[in-house]
Amino acid sequence: MSEIDELRATVDQLVGRVRALEDQVEIMQLVAQYGPSVDSGRGEATAALWTEDGSFDAVPFYEMRGRDDIAAMVHGPGHQRLITNGCGHVLTVPHIVVDGDEATGRSYALNIRWDAEADRFWVARVSANTWRWVRTPQGWRIADRVNAALDGTAEHREMLAPPAGTMA
Incomplete structure (x- = not known):
C-alpha cells in the first residue's frame, strides 16, 4: 500500500469516527433539551424534538402519537399544574447505540418536585426510558420514547x- 493509500485509509477511518462522535453528541443534546423545554411549558418546542409521527408513552398515564399529542400534553392542565407548582424533569445521559440512520438507547428520568411547605425538593418519580432516534433532514429526532416508573415492575426494570451484544 502506498503512502497516499495509507493516508486515504486513515482519513476515511477518521471521518467515520468523527461522524460517530457527532451522532452521539447530537443525540445527547436532543435528550438534554427535553427537560428545559417541557419544564418551561413550551409544547411546540418539546414536540419538535420528535419526528412528525413519533410516539411517547409515559406509562401508565399517556400514549402520545405525533407532535400534536405531545404538545397537548405539555399544554394540558396536569402538566401545567406540575410546572406552576415547581417541577423539574431531569434526564440522565443515555446509553446510545447508533446503527446508520437509526439509534436506540436507554436512560433514567427523574421527576423532581418542589414542596413549599417543607421548603425542599423531592423525587416524585424515577423511571426507565427506552429510546429510538432517527436521522432526518433536520437532524436527529426522537421516533419513540417509552418512560415507565421503576416501581418494582419487572418489565420496567428490564427496559x-x-x-444483546453491547457493553453494559
Missing part, C-alpha cells in the same frame, strides 16, 4: 437491561 434498562443492556441490549
Whole structure:
C-alpha cells in the first residue's frame, strides 16, 4: 500500500469516527433539551424534538402519537399544574447505540418536585426510558420514547437491561 493509500485509509477511518462522535453528541443534546423545554411549558418546542409521527408513552398515564399529542400534553392542565407548582424533569445521559440512520438507547428520568411547605425538593418519580432516534433532514429526532416508573415492575426494570451484544 502506498503512502497516499495509507493516508486515504486513515482519513476515511477518521471521518467515520468523527461522524460517530457527532451522532452521539447530537443525540445527547436532543435528550438534554427535553427537560428545559417541557419544564418551561413550551409544547411546540418539546414536540419538535420528535419526528412528525413519533410516539411517547409515559406509562401508565399517556400514549402520545405525533407532535400534536405531545404538545397537548405539555399544554394540558396536569402538566401545567406540575410546572406552576415547581417541577423539574431531569434526564440522565443515555446509553446510545447508533446503527446508520437509526439509534436506540436507554436512560433514567427523574421527576423532581418542589414542596413549599417543607421548603425542599423531592423525587416524585424515577423511571426507565427506552429510546429510538432517527436521522432526518433536520437532524436527529426522537421516533419513540417509552418512560415507565421503576416501581418494582419487572418489565420496567428490564427496559434498562443492556441490549444483546453491547457493553453494559
